[in-house]
Amino acid sequence: MSEANTEQELIVSRQILSINQTFSTGPVMGRFLIELRDNKRIMALRCSANGRYLLPPREVDAMSVTEGDEWIEVGPGGTLREYDVVYYASPDPLTGETRDVPYVIGWVNLDGVEGIAPLWHLVEADDISKIKTGARVEAIFAEKRSGTMEDIKHFKLIEEEA
Amino acid sequence: MSKNRNVGIIGCGMSKFSSHREEVNQPEMIFEAVEEALADAGITMDDVECIVHGNMELFEMVHQPDMWHALGTGTRGKSGVRLTTGGTTGATLACAADNLVASGLHDVVMAVGFEKLQEGHTTGGISNMADPLWGRKLQAGALTGTTALQMIDKFGEERAKACAMKHRVIMDEHAALNEKAHRCFNLERSFITEMMDASPQLVGELRMIHMCSQSDGACVVIFASEAKVEEWKKKAAWVHDHETVHREESIIFTEEKTTHRVSAERIYARNGITNPREEIDVFEMYDPSSWWGLHWLGEFLLLDGDEHLQMVENDEICINGKFPVNPSGGVVASNPIGATALVRVAEAAMQVRGTAGKHQVPKPVHKALASGFGGTMWSTLMLLSDEKLNLEEAS
Amino acid sequence: MGKRVAICAVAQTKYESNKWQQRMQGLVWEVVKDVKEQVGLGFGPREIESSVTCSDDLFDARTISDNAITDVVGAHFQGEEKVAADGSQAVYYAVSQILSGHHDVVLLAGHCKESQGASRNQVTHLAFDPFFTRPIGLDYLAAAGLQARAYMAASGVTDEQLADVVVRSRQWAAKNPLANAQDAVTREDVMASPMVADPIREGHVYPVSDGAIAMILASEERAQELCDNPVWITGLGNCYDTFYLGERELEGNFSLSKAAERAYKMAGVTDPKAELDVVEIADQYAYQQAQVAEGLGLCGAGEGGAWLEAGGPDAQNVNRSGGMLAGNPLLMGGLARVAECVLQLQGEAGDRQVAGAKRAVAQGSTGPAGQLQTVVVLEN
Structure with missing residues (x-):
């Protein structure tokens, strides 16, 4: 680089680049989303090859590399397996909006699941310091549902009686 | 499975790493690394085939940035071949360059990894x-506090936190020796607790100070066939194996x-390594945060219990320690993501070739290991040596 | 090449303009399941040892697009590496994995859903640098328009000839059950279609397409065990041109000629006019069929117009699949060409079979106006 650069103004070009997308849901994820929307039911897909539950249901179970073959209703209650308390205000890549912090994302093993198949979602509590591994939570459904993961608003911490 | 022919690394180059590279565009930044790697190898672009x-x-x-970047990579x-695998991209590029030379398709291959995160x-x-249907609203980049939580549960809060910070400080001490490092804070060992408490929490106990930088930068590594290495009389870091x-x-x-x-178990088994802490002389690990760096040290070395914590506590991973880790300062010092895992290979090769300058480890380096990390906990390892493989014996 | 690599199995989805019924994972699973069943292998030692996938983050609107595909290719705790370019490049790389001695059996799986984004031209627009060429509004279609004008002038290719290329593509596509654009068109239909990037007409452009392809590649010793009719990859070559369109000889074949030269040398092809039984060209736009024919040496430089006039495409069995003009998504264009060559060499090409085909060549391109070219020679 020439020495002139030390004095030169460096122009940067600011561009917002986006391309509208239409994501297919397919028959598997699609069925899961329809059940959320129409019936407020959380449906897991079980693979008989290894007994694994898929949540959310996907085309193929990565471990047995087979398709799931049995739909089973699970939840809405569950147990928190792991969680992250997020203090860093990252933008929602779908909307560009920045969330209020702190918020909690959790991996919830729903009642009725055999084995481990945690569903990833927001966890809310009046006092987030009470959110712990092993805590009981329950799915709270949105009033207006449109066939997306946001049809579950979040999982709500169930406060244990002291 | 036996390697078709030997492949050696004969040149490494890196651009300046910084969070502000407004003075160069992408191909210009890449060209800095290309020039340095060619000079290091003592060859010209005419010698590069692929x-x-x-x-x-x-x-x-x-989209398809290799097209525009032809201006900087000299690929006309x-x-x-363009390959991308997330954070492991740089490691994948090294594996690909090794495959392309070992296959006999090409004699000299240049691997180019870059990122201009500021853009x-x-x-x-x-x-x-x-996934846009079920995870995108939840993902907070590569930030997670789960490893910190698990280590605190397992080793106690005080010890786990102190160890993660000690790891961070050692990396910072190493970064001070590496003129290419993006950042070095001159952190002091005596203020570990104060530094941690003063650093903002990102996710759980993962704090800003634990986390890698966001860097602009490019890395170039030149791989050559054994015939070329001998023809040009180069000191090479020989690629023994890689595992993805x-x-x-x-x-x-x-x-x-x-x-x-698992990647470590497989690469050690194939290469007859039974005690990695003794048999490997230096390890360049893709450590996106101090918590992961600490945790994965135990994983890559197949350790149980708290041995990896002890290795940090007793300075074993320091540049002059028994098992130096990241004498470059690692990823917490510089992280131009698409280049980062290739930087690990470059740094490991520099240690084998003895060209690491002020951050050269003060002992003979016969074997070096480099790791890449990306995706949903993906791992790639490359094993380098100062001796080429005896392919007749292997087959 | 000392050792040889074979393609032992191939599967393709039906190509369609909007496969909205499936996620991309569903498309890939369909073809991966198929090729795994063909060779009877899963993932693991002495089975499939690694996978090469082919996709693009911007088309998928997903960082690390292969992270979405790991599950369906079966690479959980296994190797997977993604080539982000035309699928013929994925073949190039997969061959190196095997010739290097690192793996014996490799699964290749590629996909692209052009329909997912509002416009594929918005995606390819982003291949241009943000300072000089994006503000002009370039995308791959616009770049091809510049190339088409330069090429047609240099090689005497006419609007009528381009219309005939499209008519012929549809005739063959009608015999290819997987092709997207199968409806017959007339020369008049094509010539009446509107200009989209003068001299490129709407009828000259490959239709927006979705699809996925999988293959199993294997070393010589494993290939014989895995199938009865391995197709050998005997030559490979690729080459880049420079980036700025103004600095390239757009009417020429700088990168394709070099790619072909490398592949032919490896395969021992000395006279491509006479020694190739099947030719598959990734003609995203009609003019490219003639331009690529020049680059592959099917006719001399500047003779593309005469070659079309003399019935070169029929004489040299070019694009019996219908070609890319019949509709493959970007990224799958060259890979679909390789797939068609495999079917032809296995004698599995149905009503479009070239009798007694022994040697085939597939071409693929990546980038604006064919900046990166890939050539693969295959033999049975």
């Missing part, structure tokens, strides 16, 4: 890796082995 190129498109929002008239939103770009272990899309927190441990 360029492998990689980064992560959604950071800079450039040459062969090439996009890093955490937003990473969050786009989650990806895993499924979802993170489920079972007791399954980590990909880090």
Whole structure:
């Protein structure tokens, strides 16, 4: 680089680049989303090859590399397996909006699941310091549902009686 | 499985790493690393047959950037392949360059990894890796506090936190020796607790100070066939082996082995390594945060219990320690993501070739290991040596 | 090449303009399941040892697009590496994995859903640098328009000839059950279609397409065990041109000629006019069929117009699949060409079979106006 650069103004070009997308849901994820929307039911897909539950249901179970073959209703209650308390205000890549912090994302093993198949979602509590591994939570459904993961608003911490 | 022919690394180059590279565009930044690697190898572009190129498109929002970057990589008239695998991209590029030379398709291959993170939103770009139907609203980039929580549970809060910070400070001490390092804070060992408490929490106990930088930068590594290495009389870091272990899309927190441990087990088994702490002289690890760096040290070395914590506590991983880790300062010092895992290979090769300058480890380096990390806990390892493989014996 | 690599199995989805019924994972699973069943292998030692996938983060609108595909290719705790370019490049790389001695059996799986984004031209627009060429509004279609004008002038290719290329593509596509654009068109239909990037007409452009392809590649010793009719990859070559369109000889074949030269040398092809039984060209736009024919040496430089006039495409069995003009998504264009060559060499090409085909060549391109070219020679 020439020495002139030390004095030169460096122009940067600011561009917002986006391309509208239409994501297919397919028959598997699609069925899961329809059940959320129409019936407020959380449906897991079980693979008989290894007994694994898929949540959310996907085309193929990565471990047995087979398709799931049995739909089973699970939840809405569950147990928190792991969680992250997020203090860093990252933008929602779908909307560009920045969330209020702190918020909690959790991996919830729903009642009725055999084995481990945690569903990833927001966890809310009046006092987030009470959110712990092993805590009981329950799915709270949105009033207006449109066939997306946001049809579950979040999982709500169930406060244990002291 | 036996290698078709030997492959040696004969040149490494890196651009300046910084969060502000407004004075260069992408191909210009790449060219800095190309020039340095060619000079290091003592060859010219005419000697290079093939360029492998990689980064992560959604950071800079450039589609098929190898096209534009032909201006900086010098690939006109040459062969090439573009590969990307997320954070592991640089490691994949090294594996690909090794494969392309070992296959006999090419004699000299140049691997080019780059990222100009300043030109996009890093955490937003990473969050786009989650499925748009079920995970994208939840992903907070590559930030997670789960490892910190697990280590605190396992080793106690005070010890786990002190160890993660000690790891951070050692990396910073190493970065001070590496003129290419993006950042060095001159952290002091005596103020570990104060530094941690003063640093903002990102996710749980993962704090700003634990986390890697966001860097602009490019890395270039030149791989050559044994015939070329001998013809040109070069000191080479010979590629003994590499292993890539990806895993499924979802993170489920079972007791399954980590990909880090599995990739290490496989590469050690194939190469007759029974005691990696004794047999490997230096390790360049892709450590995106001090918590992960600490945890994965145990995984890559197949350790049990708290041995990896002890290695940090007793300074074993320091540049002059028994098992030096990241004499370059590692990823917490510099992280141009698409280049980062290739930087690990370059740094390991520099240690084998004895060209690491002020951060050269003060002991003979016969074997060096480099790791790449990306995706949903993917791991790639490359094993380098100062001796070429005896292929007749192997077959 | 000392050792040889074979393609032992191939599967393709039906190509369609909007496969909205499936996620991309569903498309890839369909073809991966198929090729795994063909060779009877899963993932693991002495089975499939690694996978090469082919996709693009911007088309998928997903960082690390292969992270979405790991599950369906079966690479959980296994190797997977993604080539982000035309699928012929994925073949190039997969061959190196095997010839290097690192793996014996490799699964290749590629996909692209052009329909997912509002416009594929918005995606390819982003291949241009943000300072000089994006503000002009370039995308791959616009770049091809510049190339088409330069090429047609240099090689005497006419609007009528381009219309005939499209008519012929549809005739063959009607015999290819997987092709997207199968409806017959007339020369008049094509010539009446509107200009989209003068001299490129709407009828000259490959239709927006979705699809996925999988293959199993294997070393010589494993290939014989895995299938009865392995197709050998005997030559490979690729080459880049420079980036700025103004600095390239757009009417020429700088990168394709070099790619072909490398592949032919490896395969021992000395006279491509006479020694190739099947030719598959990734003609995204009609003019490219003639331009690529020049680059592959099917006719001399500047003779593309005469070659079309003399019935070169029929004489040299070019694009019996219908070609890319019949509709493959970007990224799958060259890989679909390789797939068609495999079917032809296995004698599995149905009503479009070239009798007694022994040697085939597939071409693929990546980038604006064919900046990166890939050539693969295959033999049975």
